[in-house]
Amino acid sequence: MIREFFARLRQGHRTMAFPKKEPVLSDRFRAGPKIQAALCDAGCEVCLSVCPTKALSKKDGRISVDLGRCVSCMDCRDVCPSGAVALSADYRLAVRSRGDLVGDGEVKRLAEALNAEMLKLFGRSLKIRQVSAGGCNACEADINVLGTPAFDLGRFGIQIVASPRHADALVVTGPVSANMRLALKKTYEAMPAPRIVVAVGACAISGGLFDGSAEVSRVDEVLPVDLFIPGCPPHPITILDGLLRILKRR
Amino acid sequence: MTVGNGEAISIDRVTVYPLCEWREAVIREVKSGFWRLSTLFGAQSPKGGIRLYAVLAGDRVGELDVFAVDLDDVRYQALTPQCPQAHLFEREIYEQTGVMPVGHPWLKPVRFLREQDAFYKLEGSDVHEVAVGPVHAGVIEPGHFRFQCRGETVFNLEIALGYQHRGVEKMLVGGPDARSMHLLETVAGDTTIGHSWAYAQALEGLAGCAPSRRALELRAVALELERLANHTGDLGALAGDVGYLPTNAFCGRLRGDFLNMTALLCGNRFGRGLVRPGGVRFDLEPARVEVLVARLRDAMDDVEDAAELLFSSPSVLSRFETTGVISQAGCLELGLVGPTARACGVRRDLRTDFSVLPYAGKITAVDHEGGDVYSRARVRWLEMQESARFIEQQVNSLSGDECMGSVGALSPRSLVVSLVECWRGEVCHVALTDEAGKLLKYKITDPSFHNWKALEVVMCGGQISDFPLCNKSFNLSYCGHDL
Numbered sequence: 001m002i003r004e005f006f007a008r009l010r011q012g013h014r015t016m017a018f019p020k021k022e023p024v025l026s027d028r029f030r031a032g033p034k035i036q037a038a039l040c041d042a043g044c045e046v047c048l049s050v051c052p053t054k055a056l057s058k059k060d061g062r063i064s065v066d067l068g069r070c071v072s073c074m075d076c077r078d079v080c081p082s083g084a085v086a087l088s089a090d091y092r093l094a095v096r097s098r099g100d101l102v103g104d105g106e107v108k109r110l111a112e113a114l115n116a117e118m119l120k121l122f123g124r125s126l127k128i129r130q131v132s133a134g135g136c137n138a139c140e141a142d143i144n145v146l147g148t149p150a151f152d153l154g155r156f157g158i159q160i161v162a163s164p165r166h167a168d169a170l171v172v173t174g175p176v177s178a179n180m181r182l183a184l185k186k187t188y189e190a191m192p193a194p195r196i197v198v199a200v201g202a203c204a205i206s207g208g209l210f211d212g213s214a215e216v217s218r219v220d221e222v223l224p225v226d227l228f229i230p231g232c233p234p235h236p237i238t239i240l241d242g243l244l245r246i247l248k249r250r
Numbered sequence: 251m252t253v254g255n256g257e258a259i260s261i262d263r264v265t266v267y268p269l270c271e272w273r274e275a276v277i278r279e280v281k282s283g284f285w286r287l288s289t290l291f292g293a294q295s296p297k298g299g300i301r302l303y304a305v306l307a308g309d310r311v312g313e314l315d316v317f318a319v320d321l322d323d324v325r326y327q328a329l330t331p332q333c334p335q336a337h338l339f340e341r342e343i344y345e346q347t348g349v350m351p352v353g354h355p356w357l358k359p360v361r362f363l364r365e366q367d368a369f370y371k372l373e374g375s376d377v378h379e380v381a382v383g384p385v386h387a388g389v390i391e392p393g394h395f396r397f398q399c400r401g402e403t404v405f406n407l408e409i410a411l412g413y414q415h416r417g418v419e420k421m422l423v424g425g426p427d428a429r430s431m432h433l434l435e436t437v438a439g440d441t442t443i444g445h446s447w448a449y450a451q452a453l454e455g456l457a458g459c460a461p462s463r464r465a466l467e468l469r470a471v472a473l474e475l476e477r478l479a480n481h482t483g484d485l486g487a488l489a490g491d492v493g494y495l496p497t498n499a500f501c502g503r504l505r506g507d508f509l510n511m512t513a514l515l516c517g518n519r520f521g522r523g524l525v526r527p528g529g530v531r532f533d534l535e536p537a538r539v540e541v542l543v544a545r546l547r548d549a550m551d552d553v554e555d556a557a558e559l560l561f562s563s564p565s566v567l568s569r570f571e572t573t574g575v576i577s578q579a580g581c582l583e584l585g586l587v588g589p590t591a592r593a594c595g596v597r598r599d600l601r602t603d604f605s606v607l608p609y610a611g612k613i614t615a616v617d618h619e620g621g622d623v624y625s626r627a628r629v630r631w632l633e634m635q636e637s638a639r640f641i642e643q644q645v646n647s648l649s650g651d652e653c654m655g656s657v658g659a660l661s662p663r664s665l666v667v668s669l670v671e672c673w674r675g676e677v678c679h680v681a682l683t684d685e686a687g688k689l690l691k692y693k694i695t696d697p698s699f700h701n702w703k704a705l706e707v708v709m710c711g712g713q714i715s716d717f718p719l720c721n722k723s724f725n726l727s728y729c730g731h732d733l
Contacts, residue, residue, distance in 0.1 A: 003562075004496045007555045014503050026510065028517030028532065052429040071432055073523055130389040134416050136729050137391055138439025138520050144389045145509075148502030162387035177732075179362070179413040180392055183384050209432050215417035232522065233439065236506075 015152045019250050023091070023237045030072040031088045031231075031238075034105035035063045039084035047076035047085060053202065053209055067093060067101040068205040071232035094229045094242025098205070098220070101230055111227055113248035118194060122168050123247055125157045128198075129167035129191065133184050134216055135174030138233040139201040143171060145236050158243060164190040172223070175203040175216035188223050196226040198242070201233050208232060252313045255604045258455040258666040261296060261682065264303075264318050269326060272319035276304045277332045284308055285315060286585045288669070288678045290329075290339035292347040293691040295320045296663070300347050302326075303693075305667050305680060309603040314667050321349060328354040335585035338699060361412030361732055370408050372398035377405075380714065384413045391728035399714055407709040407717075409702055414732035422692040426453065426527075426660075430689075435522050437694055438730035440480055443472045443512075444672025445694070445730075446525040448679040452668035453527040456660040456683060462651035465529035467608045471644055472512060472521050472530075474637040477673040479508035481589075481630040481637075482553055484725050488627050489560050491719045492569040500556035507549045511542055529654035539645045550638045557631045570624035574708040574720035577621055586704055587697045588675020589633065590724055592617040593625035600671035613640050623723040660687040674698060674727065696730030 016023060033056075042061040048054075055069035056076060063084075077085040088105055095101055100108040113119060132140050146153040147160060161167050164187045176184060188197070199219040202208030205228050207218045219225055229242040244250045251265045267275060279285040285306035295301035297320055304317040319326075328351030329336040338360060340351040345359040358367045371379070377400050384392035392413035398406040418433055434449040435442045447469050454461060486501025509519035516524035516532045524530050534542070560566055576586070581594035591598045592615065599615035600606060616632040618625040660683050668679045675697030684690040705724050709717060 003559060007496060007500070007559055010555060011500055011552055026513040026517050028515075029513065030517050030523070050428050052432040071522070072518075073432060075428070131385055132389070132391045132414075134414050134729075135391065136436040136439035137727065138436070138442070140389050140391065141440060142519070145502070145506050147389075148506060149499050150503040150506050160389060174414070175416060177413060177415055179415060180384065183392065183413070187385055209429060209436055210416045210421070213417040213421055215415055232436075233520070235519070 014149055015155070016150060018237065018240070019244055025089070025091060025235065025237070029089050029091070029235070030074055031090050031093060032067050032070045032072050032105055033065055033074060033076050034086045034088040035065060036084050036086055037062060037104065039082050041082050041084070044081065046079050046081065050075045050079050053206070053211065064102060065105040066206070067105070067107065067230045068098060068228060069202055069208065069211070070230065071202055071209060091235050091238045092241050093231065093234065093238050094227060094245060096227060096246070098225070098228055101205070101228060111242055111245040114196070114246050118196070119248055121194065126169055126243070126247060127159050127161045127167050128169045128171050129161055129164045129187065130171045130173070131180075131184055131187050133172055133174040133180035133204075133219075134177030134210070135201065135203060139173035139204075142233050142236045143173070143200065143239060146240055151236060151240060153240070156244060156247070156249060164188075165192065167191050167195070169196045169198055170223070171198045171200055172204050172219045173200050175207045175210040175213075176218055176222055178215050181217065181222060184222055196246075197223045198227040198229065199225045200229045200239060202230060205230055252315050253667060254313065255600075255606065255669045256451040256455040256666065258458070258661060258664045261663045261665055264316050264665060266301070266318045266320055269319050269321070272302075272304075272317055273327060273329060276306070276317055276329060279306055279315070280333050280335055283582060284310065287333070287335040287339070288314065288667070288676065289680060289693060289695040290336055290343070291680070291693045292343045292349060293682055293693070300349055302343065303680065305678065307669070307676075309598050312604040316665065316667070324348060325350040325352050327352055330354050334583055338703065361415045363410060363412070369396045369410070370398065370406050372405050374400070376400050393728050395717075397709075397714055402713045402715060404709045404712050404714050404717075407706045409706055411702070411728060412732050414729040416729075416733065418733045419692055419694060422689055425689045431526060437733065438696055438727040439520055441476065441672045441674065441677065441696070441727065441730060443469065443476045443521040443525060444670050444677045446521070447473060448668045448670040448677045450525050450527045451670070452666045452679050452681045453657060453660065455666040455668065456664055456681060457527070457657045458661065459528070459655065459657055461529045461655055462653060463608065463649040464651040465653045465655070467644055467648055468515070468530045468534060468653055469525055470608050471534070471641050472515060472524055473670070473672065474641050475508055475512045475515070476521060477637050478634055479505050479512070480673045481634050482508060484630055484722065485557060485560060485627060487722050487725070488570075488623070488719065489566065491722050492566055494560065494563060494566050497556045497560040500552060504549055504553050504556065507545065511545055511549075514538065514542060514545070526654070528657040529652070531654060533653045534645060534648065542645060543642055546638060546641060553634065561628070561631070567624065569719065570627060571622060573623045573716050574712065574723055575620070575622045576704050576708050580707060581621065584703055584707070585700055587700050588671075588673070589626060589629045590675065590701050590704055593629040594621040595619045600669050600676055604669060606671075608644070612643065623719055626723040662687040672697065674725070675701065694733055696727055698726035698731045701726055702731060
């Protein structure tokens with residue numbers, strides 16, 4: 001026991017100050033592209049051709065980004081001949097409505113808090129059941145990490161639970177593979193109402209890289225989604241930020 | 251005919267055997283112990299119909315041997331009864347091509363179970379069955395485990411996967427296109443560098459161009475960071491599974507520190523966007539090297555603390571030792587790879603066996619006798635020390651070249667085998683191109699495809715309460731298996 005005690009003293013307190021203090025991310029962190037319409041050449045579509053997930057589209061001569069599809073590769077920036085694609089490093093990306101992810105690369109409206117009745121129930125205690133439905137284990141890993149002392153999800157009253165019966169929120173990752181469709185639905189049905197559904201990652205939100213594969217669908221085809229957290233995978237801070245926003249903690 | 255790792259050859263140069271000679275040759279070579287089955291799959295034959303390719307790896311010579319056979323029939327005599335390494339591959343061939351390996355002892359589909367596919371069942375008055383999954387208790391990928399037990403003792407475990415199947419291989423056919431590289435980065439999110447390096451190496455082989463030395467060195471740094479992050483996470487999770495919380499808590503945080511080092515290099519914690527055919531997209535300038543080394547040293551000091559606590563706690567050791575044992579003979583027979591094999595005293599490591607650039611002479615493969623949970627944990631810790639030493643040495647002696655070059659068109663009608671020793675073991679990719687130099691077939695074999703059987707084997711005769719611990723000691727990929 002004494003060795004454990006000294007090890008603990010050496011390693012010290014390592015929980016981050018977020019959300020009181022802003023997190024320090026890698027200077028190379030990529031949240032996604034930001035289109036600067038003024039610089040964009042109306043006749044050029046080269047960025048559309050390199051986008052791996054058709055996240056970029058052109059309407060009335062304007063390029064629009066769907067962050068629900070974007071995998072933050074920045075291939076669009078690398079090929080843009082007129083420097084119209086800038087890099088956004090804003091980790092705050094979670095939204096309540098799917099449409100808020102579509103625009104020039106900035107989310108239209110960050111996730112708003114749940115309504116008063118839901119806040120009364122979940123505001124200080126939110127139990128999460130996670131289902132991986134075709135995920136590549138990157139989103140799952142960055143959800144798991146929230147439970148470590150570095151992020152310490154428990155300090156916000158948020159806890160990951162083993163049974164859907166104990167859960168208030170269903171966090172779904174992956175493009176909903178054919179084999180997981182039924183299990184996902186059953187998990188949702190096993191949860192007591194009221195309940196919320198959180199789609200984490202480009203795959204869950206739009207099918208992401210796997211959109212178009214005969215083997216997958218996407219979460220909102222199976223369940224009603226209350227919170228969309230985009231990214232491939234989203235940074236853990238992005239996920240935490242989204243959860244705290246709906247709980248009115250930020 | 252033998253080929254090197256990442257070396258493309260014309261499809262016409264692949265030796266095509268008559269069926270009975272092909273069978274005999276594969277069985278004989280694998281039985282000799284000199285070669286092991288790296289992958290086995292069916293693809294369209296240039297003559298029409300199905301051609302089976304068996305890729306054998308000779309670890310002692312650092313060479314690969316490709317055996318092909320054109321099937322005239324929709325059936326052939328299965329290899330599995332004499333070559334157990336083929337068991338899952340033959341099931342996959344059956345599921346994907348409809349070709350029937352006659353005499354296969356357990357011919358079920360790998361990913362899509364049908365009505366008639368029953369689980370192995372034990373009969374008897376005291377026997378009970380336990381079914382777990384696909385949805386598990388934690389934040390884990392889905393899979394189904396079916397135990398046949400009497401009391402606490404497990405008589406049989408059958409694992410059914412396929413829940414993560416997204417159709418990756420199918421989506422790569424006709425490429426490379428704008429999506430291909432990104433798909434490879436998500437074959438298994440925790441092995442992004444391993445799979446993306448294997449893919450880049452395959453394409454570079456087919457295009458006949460080599461990346462710069464500096465690019466290879468940076469890929470190796472990223473691959474070792476990936477190993478450090480995952481091995482740290484595994485040590486923590488193993489501690490958690492026996493209720494030893496200090497190491498569990500320390501390693502949970504430290505795993506993230508290693509992921510953040512990868513983000514320091516390329517902006518993404520899993521290494522997305524780093525490896526590209528032709529090189530790497532991000533360089534490591536001197537100031538960044540300094541930060542990386544400082545962070546690496548700090549993290550390794552803390553992991554050492556956590557590992558020492560783990561390996562010197564009697565309560566941990568009594569749970570780790572002699573639990574989930576796989577014998578050396580069993581390991582060789584099943585063709586296991588990675589730390590799992592090395593924990594059985596089988597020193598099999600592509601980084602040294604295939605003298606892969608830039609590893610040659612700079613890294614030592616480790617092994618450990620025992621084949622139990624303890625050995626698998628110990629091997630991870632020994633490997634981590636090697637990886638950290640390698641990274642520090644490598645970043646302080648980076649070659650002075652450009653880190654990104656261009657890749658030309660892929661040579662048509664060619665085949666390439668590309669291997670990378672990722673943290674779970676051997677990643678094997680085989681690419682075949684058509685007349686136009688487009689991908690005709692892209693076969694991905696994650697180390698998990700070889701190793702899942704080991705979990706079934708170690709559970710036989712074990713206690714069901716040891717299952718989480720055994721499972722974690724392998725920590726296999728579901729999506730890498732399901733594709």
